[in-house]
Amino acid sequence: MKKLKLILPFALALLFSSYASARDQIKIVGSSTVYPYSTVVAERFGKSGKFKTPVIESTGTGGGMKLFCAGVGTQHPDITNASRDIKSSEKELCAKNGVKDIIEIVVGNDGIAFSHSLKAKDINFTKEQLWRALASEVEVNGKLVKNPYKKWSDIDKSLPNFDIKIMVPPPTSGTRDAWNALVMNKGCTKSAKSLFDARKEKSHEKACETLREDGLAIEAGENDTLIVNKLAADPEMFGLFGYSYLLANKDKIQASGIEGKKPSLESIQNYSYPVARPLYFYVKKAHIGVIPGIKEFLDEYTSTRAMGDRGYLGDIGLVPLSKEKYTATRNAATKLTTIN
Amino acid sequence: MTKEQRLQKRYSAEKRFKWYGIISICMALLFVALLVTKVLSEGTSAFVKSTIEIKLNFDQTALNLPEKPTTEDLNAIDFYSFAIDQILKTYPTSNRDEEKELIKLFTTDFEFEVKDFFLANTNLLNQTVSFKITASSDLDQLHKGNYAKNISEDRRKISNYQLKIYDHFIQNNKITKVFNVYFFTNGDSRNPEIAGIGGAMLGSFFSILVCLIISFPIALLAAVYLEEFAPKNKFTDFIEININNLAAVPSIVFGLLGLGILLNVFELPRSTSLVGGITLALMTLPRIIIPCRASLKAVPPSIREAALAVGASKVQSVIHHVVPLAMPGTLSGTIIGLAQALGETAPLLLIGMVAFVVQVPANPLDPSASLPIQVYLWSESAERGFVEKTSATIMILLGFLIIMNSIAVYARQKFEKKWI
Incomplete structure (x- = not known):
C-alpha cells in the first residue's frame, strides 16, 4: 500500500507525458x-x-x-x-x-475600414488628412507642433464641421500595425518626415506613427463589437477595424472613402483600396x-x-x-x- | 451654542450619515439592476431558436437504398444531397442563385440534423414526416426582431428574395421557436445557430473539480497545522504574512506560474482543464487557507482542553473535535474560493485555454475552454447571433455563482455552532 502511494504520482506523471507526446489534434x-x-x-x-x-x-x-x-x-x-x-x-x-x-x-x-454610422453623411479622406487627424505631432507652416486640430474642418475646409473622435485598436493589434504602415507612414508629409529626422530623437517612422494623446484618438481595446455599437450610437465618431466587421454590421455602419476608394471585394483584392493587406x-x-x-x-x-x-x-x-x-x-x- | 443646539446638530449629523448609507446601497443596487436588465434583455432570446418545418420524404429510391438496407447502407446515404432536395421543395426557385439563398436560410448543419433524425427513426423509411430544421442564424435574428427590415437591401444580411421566402414561411406557419438544446450540449462553433456552451461548461466543471481536489486537502492541512500545531515564532509569522500576500496577488501572475512550470517544465498538455485546474488551485489555495484558519480559530479552546483532559492525544482532539466543528466555516470558505476560481479568466489566458474548441471535452486532458472564456470569445465575434449568446452565457455563469454562494451561506448558517 505504501509503495503504491509512492508510485502513484510517478505513474500519473508518466501518463501525462505519454499523453503529451501522443497528440492527435x-x-x-x-x-x-x-x-x-x-x-x-x-x-x-x-x-x-x-x-x-x-x-x-x-x-x-x-x-x-x-x-x-x-x-x-x-x-x-x-x-x-x-x-x-x-x-x-x-x-x-x-x-x-x-x-x-x-x-x-x-x-x-483583408482591408481596414475607416467607418462611421449610417446616419452620418458619406465622407472621403486622404491619407494625409487621416494622419493629421491622428498624429501626435504634425507640421504646420514648416514647423513641428503638437496636433492643433480639434475639428475636422480645422484640417481641411471641405471636411465636416464637428469634433474629431476616432476609436483606434490597441498597439498590440495587427490592425494597428497595418494602419500605421499603410496610413500613418504614407500620410505623413515629406516635410514632416525631414523635420522629424532633423530632430534626431526617433526615426521618422516611429514619429509619424505616434498617436495623439489628448483624448481625441480613443484607444478602444480589442473588442470590435463594442466599437461598432459606439459608432452606431454617435454619428460623429469614427472607428477602424477589419473588413469582416463592416460586412457583418453593414446595417449599422458604413465605410468612408480613403483616397477616393471604398473598401470592397475588388478594391481590396487589387490593392487599389489603400489600406489592404x-x-x-x-x-x-x-x-x-x-x-x-x-x-x-x-x-x-x-x-x-x-x-x-x-x-x-x-x-x-x-x-x-x-x-x-x-x-x-x-x-x-x-x-x-x-x-x- | 446652547446645549439644545449642540444636541440638535448631533441628531442631524446622525440622520445625514444614515442617508449616506442608504444612498450608497441604492447606488449599488442600481448598478446591479442595470447589469441584470442588460444581460436579461439581450440574453433571454438565446434560449430559444427558430426552426423551419419541412416535409421529409424518406423514399427508398431517393435515398439510393437497396431492397433490404443494412446498417452500412444506411450510414452510406448521401444525406447532403437528400436534404438539399427536400429543402428546395419548400419554395419554388428559378435559378442557382435563388437556390443558394434558400439553402442559406437553413443551418449549415442541416445534413447532420436530417441524418441523426433518420438513423434514430429508421422505421420511417418510405414515409413522409414533417421535421423541424434549425434556421440559420440570420433568419433567427430576423425572426427575433434583431435585424431591421426597412433599410435598403445592400445594407441587410437578408436579401429581398430571402425576405420573400421568410414571409411565405410565416404565412404558412412554418417557422416556430423551440427550446435551444444545442446551446447546452454543443461545443463552440463559428455558426451562431449551432454554437453552445456544453464544452465550456464541462471545461469549467473539470477545472473546478481538479482545483477542489488539489486545493481543499492542502489548504485544510496547512490551516490545521498552522493553527493547531505550529509554534508561534518569527518563521510562522513570516509564513502567515506570505499567505496573506499570496491571496492578494493578481491572478494573472498564477497564469505565468502555470505557463512557466506546468507547461514548460512538466510539459503538461496546453489548453487542457487539468492545467487550468492546477493553476486555479494555486490561486485559490491561500484564499481557502485564510477562512479555514479563521474558522479553526473560532472553535473555543475549552473543546480542545476537554478532549485532552479525558486522555485524547493532540491529533485526536484536532481530528475528532476541532476540525468537524470548524467544517461549516471551512466548507463555505472553500465554496467561495471555488466560485472566484470559476469566474477567473486571466490565468487561463496564459495556459492556452482561450481557444476555439469544437469537441466537447470528455476528460480533464482534452482541450477545452471555460465559461468566462466563452463569454470573452463570443463578445469578440462579428456575427450578430453571438450577441445574445454572450449575454446568455453570462446568465448561466451568474446562475452558477449565485448557487455556489447561496450554498456557502446556507451551510454556514445551518451548521455553524454558536458559542456563548
Whole structure:
C-alpha cells in the first residue's frame, strides 16, 4: 500500500507525458484577425469526420510566432496565424530552436475600414488628412507642433464641421500595425518626415506613427463589437477595424472613402483600396506526418470552396486572392514548399 | 451654542450619515439592476431558436437504398444531397442563385440534423414526416426582431428574395421557436445557430473539480497545522504574512506560474482543464487557507482542553473535535474560493485555454475552454447571433455563482455552532 502511494504520482506523471507526446489534434495559435477564418475551416475540417477538429488559440501575431518558434515537438503548435509576414528576427528565433522548414500560406486579403454610422453623411479622406487627424505631432507652416486640430474642418475646409473622435485598436493589434504602415507612414508629409529626422530623437517612422494623446484618438481595446455599437450610437465618431466587421454590421455602419476608394471585394483584392493587406499562416513542416491531418487541413484551407472567389471564407469577409497569387499559395500548400 | 443646539446638530449629523448609507446601497443596487436588465434583455432570446418545418420524404429510391438496407447502407446515404432536395421543395426557385439563398436560410448543419433524425427513426423509411430544421442564424435574428427590415437591401444580411421566402414561411406557419438544446450540449462553433456552451461548461466543471481536489486537502492541512500545531515564532509569522500576500496577488501572475512550470517544465498538455485546474488551485489555495484558519480559530479552546483532559492525544482532539466543528466555516470558505476560481479568466489566458474548441471535452486532458472564456470569445465575434449568446452565457455563469454562494451561506448558517 505504501509503495503504491509512492508510485502513484510517478505513474500519473508518466501518463501525462505519454499523453503529451501522443497528440492527435492540430494546434493552431496566432493572430486574432485570421482567427475567424481558421476557425471556420477547422470546424468544417472536423465535420468531415476523418480527423479531430483543430484547436485554435487567439494569441495575436507576435505571441503566436513566439510559441511557434519555440521548437519542434508535439508540445509546440503546428501552425501559427499571422496578419503580417514573418519578421527576420522571428525567422532567426525559429532557426535557433530548430524550426527550420516553414511553409508560408497566404490566406487572402483583408482591408481596414475607416467607418462611421449610417446616419452620418458619406465622407472621403486622404491619407494625409487621416494622419493629421491622428498624429501626435504634425507640421504646420514648416514647423513641428503638437496636433492643433480639434475639428475636422480645422484640417481641411471641405471636411465636416464637428469634433474629431476616432476609436483606434490597441498597439498590440495587427490592425494597428497595418494602419500605421499603410496610413500613418504614407500620410505623413515629406516635410514632416525631414523635420522629424532633423530632430534626431526617433526615426521618422516611429514619429509619424505616434498617436495623439489628448483624448481625441480613443484607444478602444480589442473588442470590435463594442466599437461598432459606439459608432452606431454617435454619428460623429469614427472607428477602424477589419473588413469582416463592416460586412457583418453593414446595417449599422458604413465605410468612408480613403483616397477616393471604398473598401470592397475588388478594391481590396487589387490593392487599389489603400489600406489592404494580405493575411498569412505558417506551418511547421517537421510536424507533417507526426500530427495527423496537417496535409489534409492545408488542402481544405486552400481549396477553391474555401479560398476561392465564391468560397465560404468570402462569405464572412475574407477577400479572396487574385488568380496568380491563389495558384502560388495552392502550390505551396500541395507541394509543401518552404521559405528560407 | 446652547446645549439644545449642540444636541440638535448631533441628531442631524446622525440622520445625514444614515442617508449616506442608504444612498450608497441604492447606488449599488442600481448598478446591479442595470447589469441584470442588460444581460436579461439581450440574453433571454438565446434560449430559444427558430426552426423551419419541412416535409421529409424518406423514399427508398431517393435515398439510393437497396431492397433490404443494412446498417452500412444506411450510414452510406448521401444525406447532403437528400436534404438539399427536400429543402428546395419548400419554395419554388428559378435559378442557382435563388437556390443558394434558400439553402442559406437553413443551418449549415442541416445534413447532420436530417441524418441523426433518420438513423434514430429508421422505421420511417418510405414515409413522409414533417421535421423541424434549425434556421440559420440570420433568419433567427430576423425572426427575433434583431435585424431591421426597412433599410435598403445592400445594407441587410437578408436579401429581398430571402425576405420573400421568410414571409411565405410565416404565412404558412412554418417557422416556430423551440427550446435551444444545442446551446447546452454543443461545443463552440463559428455558426451562431449551432454554437453552445456544453464544452465550456464541462471545461469549467473539470477545472473546478481538479482545483477542489488539489486545493481543499492542502489548504485544510496547512490551516490545521498552522493553527493547531505550529509554534508561534518569527518563521510562522513570516509564513502567515506570505499567505496573506499570496491571496492578494493578481491572478494573472498564477497564469505565468502555470505557463512557466506546468507547461514548460512538466510539459503538461496546453489548453487542457487539468492545467487550468492546477493553476486555479494555486490561486485559490491561500484564499481557502485564510477562512479555514479563521474558522479553526473560532472553535473555543475549552473543546480542545476537554478532549485532552479525558486522555485524547493532540491529533485526536484536532481530528475528532476541532476540525468537524470548524467544517461549516471551512466548507463555505472553500465554496467561495471555488466560485472566484470559476469566474477567473486571466490565468487561463496564459495556459492556452482561450481557444476555439469544437469537441466537447470528455476528460480533464482534452482541450477545452471555460465559461468566462466563452463569454470573452463570443463578445469578440462579428456575427450578430453571438450577441445574445454572450449575454446568455453570462446568465448561466451568474446562475452558477449565485448557487455556489447561496450554498456557502446556507451551510454556514445551518451548521455553524454558536458559542456563548
